[in-house]
Amino acid sequence: MNPWHDEFPQEAGLRYLNHAAVAPWPRRASAAVCAFAEQNLRVGARDYPQWLQLEQRLRQRLARLLNAPSTADVALVKNTSEALSFVAFGLDWRPGDQVVISDQEFPSNRVVWEALRPQGVEVVEVDIAGSDPEAALIEACTPRTRLLAISAVQYASGLRLDMPRLGAGCTERGVLLCIDAIQQLGAQPFDVQASGCAFAMADGHKWLLGPEGLGVFYCRRDLREQLRLHEYGWHMLEDAGNYDRRDWQPAKTARRFECGSPNMLGAVALEASLALLEEVGMAQVATLIEQRIARLHAGIAALPGARLLSPQEPGRRAGILTFALAGRDNGELFEALKKEQVVCAQRGGGIRLSPHFYTTETVIEDTLALLHRLA
Incomplete structure (x- = not known):
């Protein structure tokens, strides 16, 4: 049985x-959403402080899953593409800069970098079908390479790459490593610290067994304030609960990437699903x-x-x-x-x-x- x-x-x-596409929810996620809907029906947002506690539990589970140093390094985002866009349009690019990607990437991890071409950024696609794809990617990095953007597991072939090896190669060359972890997170252990990555992101609706519309964005602490912000709102402020304050600054934590009201319905479902993954290990x-x-x-x-x-x-x-x-x-x-x-x-x-x-x-x-x- x-x-x-x-x-x-x-x-x-x-x-x-078909978990590499959109996964079924576990029973506990369905039950949690039903209970949340009933609560909204009966008492609305009367117990909103409890909702915020659940959201914090979700951040903690995601931080553990990523082995992030802190929940301060984790932002809740709409999807992987949004997180990739935060990186692509947050970095201060110079004409002639290069982004290295593989020739097997899902469109989300290709189009976002190609969209930088008007800024003079060159996208270098690397053939990773050979016996040593990590070497091919690292060798493609030149003094002009600012960032290596790669999927931990390729969506079509299922090829899993050695992230710590790529991270070490990037560190040696002064290149930032950005990992699309959507096909690994929830299927295999994943470690942002061991990989030495600058950024990592994933959606909740595949191996994490959660709903569409909610994902995670890891941004290394020393890089948070280097990403130019393009979305602003009440939720991303350092003093987010003080609605009368006229002076403001972005949150010091990764919450700076969360401009508005949270996807609480998605958080309820994903938190329940991650609880199951943690129980299994x-x-x-x-x-x-x-x-x-x-x-x-x-x-x-x-x-x-x-x-x-x-x-x-x-x-x-x-x-x-x-x-x-x-x-x-x-x-x-x-x-x-x-x-x-x-x-x-x-x-x-x-x-x-x-x-x-x-x-x-x-x-x-x-x-x-x-x-x-x-x-």
């Missing part, structure tokens, strides 16, 4: 293998995900004409396995899987499967059996 069955009472026959979460990926890997590798598009080495993967079948159109295969209630995605020239720690053996084996029939 799956010990987390009660947390994920999914519809009979559903094979949910990220080391166990990572182990359970790897077991499921390994089984999918072995089962799909045995299919006639199967082509695995994700790394085969356990140290190079997190929760993503992408594959293609010879003679099968990816779109047609995706639709066939969809009809059988296999929730997955078309990415990177193939079909992407992404189980989480709670995914049952039945879901894995039923999916493999189905693929054998469709191959």
